Amino acid sequence: DLIQKGKEVDNYFNSKLIDEDEVMAEVLKYNSAQExxxxxxxxxxxxxxxxxxxxxxxxxxxxxGTLGGYSTIWLARALPENGQVVTLEFSPKHAEVAEENIRRAGVEDKVEILVGKALDTLPVLKNNGDAHFDFIFIDADKKNNPYYLKWALELAEPGAVVIIDNVVRGGRVADAESEDKDIVGTRACFDMLASEDRIDATSVQTLGSKGYDGFVLGIVAR
Ligand code: SAM
Structure with missing residues (x-):
């Protein structure tokens, strides 16, 4: 079926476009060993x-949303020498695994993990005067996405890029009757995007090794 095809095509594309990477392979192996x-x-x-x-x-x-730091490492590797990723993770165990992976990848100087509920750590960033992010990736508990979007707008530099992952959820996002908290949260996030002048966004559906999903891509007003 289509989902299976999506996986095959992803494997084919990755074999052409993504270099074999021992560190990333070890990161995923360590994540799974740590369950x-x-x-x-x-x-x-x-x-x-x-x-x-x-x-x-x-x-x-x-x-x-750090999990084991896989996306964190991809992002950290994109940054110049003085670049920084601040990543927020609720689970102390996930943060510990991520710390090990980030060290393994040699990007520990570029990454700071803040452990706690993001809705508790985001205000700390604001109070510390860290409201200068130029790239924001939202990938935690989906029910809180409208709040994360609100905080993203608080903490973004003008012209910042904002990406919100997993907004399609196998197509369930189109179900206005859904009582699933993640769908309700995601739809509330789209309501915000529809009415909010401070961000201009689109969303893209994806099919691949993680099934049928998609993301929002936005730019914060200048
Ligand atoms: N970005 C990661 C990657 O691609 O490698 C995946 C992140 S995973 C989808 C979501 C993570 O968000 C989990 O590790 C989960 O523990 C964390 N999380 C869930 N609720 C959270 C909250 N309230 N605050 C911060 N992190 C939370």
């Missing part, structure tokens, strides 16, 4: 984030 769920972005999406951060010339990245 983290394999809900990281796919390799193709990881490289997409990496390329987008480079296209933007990003120097200051905010990530909400």
């Amino acid at each position: 983290l769920p394999s809900i990281d972005v796919s390799p193709a999406q990881g490289k997409m984030l990496h390329l987008m951060a480079k296209m933007k010339g990003a120097t200051s990245v905010l990530e909400i």
Whole structure:
């Protein structure tokens, strides 16, 4: 079926476009050995984030949802020497695994992990005066996406790129009757995007090794 085809095509594309990478392979192996769920972005999406951060010339990245640091490493590798990723993770265990992976990848000087509920750590960033992110990747608990988008707008530099992952959820996002909190949250996020003048966005559906999903891509007003 189509989902199976999507996986085959992703494998084919990746074999052409994504270099064999021992570190990334070890990161995923360590995640699974530590029993983290394999809900990281796919390799193709990881490289997409990496390329987008480079296209933007990003120097200051905010990530909400670290897991084992797979996407964090793709992003950190896109940054210049003085670039920084601040990544927010609720689970101390996930953060510990991520820290090990980030060290393994040699990008520990570029990454800071803040452990706690993102809705608690985001205000800390604001109070510390860290409201200068030029690239923001939202990939945590989907029910809170409208709040994460609100915080992204608070903490973004003018012209910042904002990406929100997993907004299609196998197509369920189109179901206005859904009572699933993640769908309700995602739809509330689209309501915000529809009415919010501070961001201009589109969304793209994807099919690949992680099934049928998609992301929002936006730019914060200048
Ligand atoms: N970005 C990661 C990657 O691609 O490698 C995947 C992140 S995974 C989809 C979502 C992560 O968000 C999980 O590690 C989960 O523990 C974390 N999370 C869930 N609720 C959270 C919250 N309230 N605050 C911060 N992180 C949270």
